Amino acid sequence: MISFFRVPQHRSRFLFRILLFSLTLTTACANTAETNASFNHTWVYWLIGIGTGLLLITVGYGIALFNYNQQLQTAVTKRTLSLQESEEKLSALLENSHASIWAIDKQYRYILGNKTFQTGLNSDLGWDIATGESVLFDHLPPAEKAEWQAYYDKALEGKSFQVERKNSYPSQPQWSEYYFGPIKDKTGQIAGVTIVALDITKRKEKEELLNKFHQIIAVTPDSISLVDTNYVYQIVNPAYMQRTTKSYDDIVGHSVSEVMGADVFEKLIKPEFDACLRGKTIHYQEWFTYVGEGRRFMDVTYAPYQSKTGGIDGVLVSARDLTSTRQAEDHLQQEMARFQTVWQISQDAMALSDENGVVIDANPAYSVLYGYDLDEIINHNFAVICPEKSREWANEAYRKTFTNPEIPPVFESVVQRRDGTIRQVESRIRFIEENGGRTAMLSTIRDITEQKQAA
Incomplete structure (x- = not known):
């Protein structure tokens, strides 16, 4: 009976004790009847004992079941409140997010979306989307509609991916990064798609600025490099590679001593590097011998490379070839010396x-x-x-x-x-x-x- 009602284990032990007590009581009643009355009245005492036992069992089970239900109801209430609190927090998070967030089902029908998404649709297209409406609405140009459908279809195939996209609507960021992910039900079947759109305009602007910088250092005739505190190359531009006749991989990750020679490094470069690593900007002119170009007169600048925290993480090196200028100056000095001689005599x-x-x-x-x-x-x-x-x-x-x-x-x-x-x-x-x-x-x-x- 206890197994049938599925009473918790500690309640089962409680009912077992009640049952044992009832049987004991019934036996006692039966013994009394046999001792104090005739044999034909014995069954009456047996019935009284059994009834009493059953009554006690019922009362005990009722008490146990009542207590169990009370605990279960309390647990359900706590769980419900916890879920409501989590739902409220999630809702607040979605509604206060600057990202556009929405979800669709397998038929491209709108399920839900946050305020940012809804406001954008209303501002750009004058459309207040309702649950159940298709997000592939007719307001979209055919090419754009096909593009979005392709994204949704890819996610409905079970793929999670991201797309950087330049937007054409005024209320939207100039650039957004869209994250697509499939929604799965309890059985693991795909039921829809969630989309999160983040504003990456500032990041794209920085990337564009960085790209322009890369193009500048790529075409400049100056040799530019970044060397870390261990005197190991981190970045070099094409002019540096051409001057040393080495590939990018043959320079980056290798020490200055390897590339320029141990003697040149120890006598000319390292003392200036060390001063730069102490925070000093160094400028000097010196003759260097390169494998690809021979002896060249270089105008060299070392500047400390500072990290975001303000520490010095390396040295920025810029070297300009002034060989022609130096040769012209030397020639001019020679001519001036000759002229001065003629002038005097x-x-x-x-x-x-x-x-x-x-x-x-x-x-x-x-x-x-x-x-x-x-x-x-x-x-x-x-x-x-x-x-x-x-x-x-x-x-x-x-x-x-x-x-x-x-x-x-x-x-x-x-x-x-x-x-x-x-x-x-x-x-x-x-x-x-x-x-x-x-x-x-x-x-x-x-x-x-x-x-x-x-x-």
């Missing part, structure tokens, strides 16, 4: 003056010809060599010559030295030009007095 008087006639420089022969010290000539108006009464005329002639687009031919003239002696000279004029305009006049004056006298 030339027998012809030479002077460089600006547009206002102020002498920028003059050679020793100029001082000898006119009898003035160089300190009296340089940084003074050139007309200081002329008699005072003719200086104004000389300045006017200088201005006309400087502004005349035609270069005057070689001409002869007479000059007066500081001591009053007269000399015959032959003059040539050339102009120094920068950015298409004249900036200085170079005058070369040769003393031809003896030649004229000999003739």
Whole structure:
């Protein structure tokens, strides 16, 4: 009987004790009847005992069943409240989410959706979707409708996937990432699809910016690399690979010592790297020998690479090839040295003056010809060599010559030295030009007095 009513085990033990007690009581009643009465009244006592036992069993079972039902009802109530609380939390989470969330059944019919999804539909299409309506509505352009149906069908096949999609409606984010997943019933059969759409516009903007950065460093002729605190390459651009004639995999993951050579690393690179890892930006110029390009003069900058937490995680390296510039500078210095030699030993008087006639420089022969010290000539108006009464005329002639687009031919003239002696000279004029305009006049004056006298 206890098994039949499926009373819990502890209640079964309780009823068993009641049954045992009832049987004992019944036996006692029967023994009393046999002792104190005639044999034919014995059955009466047996019935009384049995009835009493059954009554006690019934009462005990009722009490046990009542208590069990009370506990069961309490457990069900707690479970119901817990489910309601979970449902309320889930509902609040969905409704307050910035993501669009909705679900459909196998026939593409709308089951439910959060406020963000419903507001978007109403704003973009003027449509308040109701439960049971098809989400493949006629408002969609045919191509877009087919695209969405393909996504739903893929999820209805049991596949979970995500899609990045650029949106065309004004209320929607410019870019969204859609997560599709199948809904399964208790038997494991697919019953529908859930869709979650997240705004990834900012992420796409950062990706686009990063892509532009990658394109920039890919086309720049500068060698760019990122090296970690263990002197191991993390990133290199194509220019760096070309300069070292190594592939990306042959550089990234390898140490600077391996790529550039142990001697170069220890003597030239490591000391500067270590200073950079201490937070200092380093700039220097040095000759390096590369397998692919030979000896090159490089302008190198090391900058600390900082993590989001502010710590230094490595060194950003930028190296620009200045070999042509350095060679041009060296050539210019050589030419300047030669010119300076000619300038100093030339027998012809030479002077460089600006547009206002102020002498920028003059050679020793100029001082000898006119009898003035160089300190009296340089940084003074050139007309200081002329008699005072003719200086104004000389300045006017200088201005006309400087502004005349035609270069005057070689001409002869007479000059007066500081001591009053007269000399015959032959003059040539050339102009120094920068950015298409004249900036200085170079005058070369040769003393031809003896030649004229000999003739």
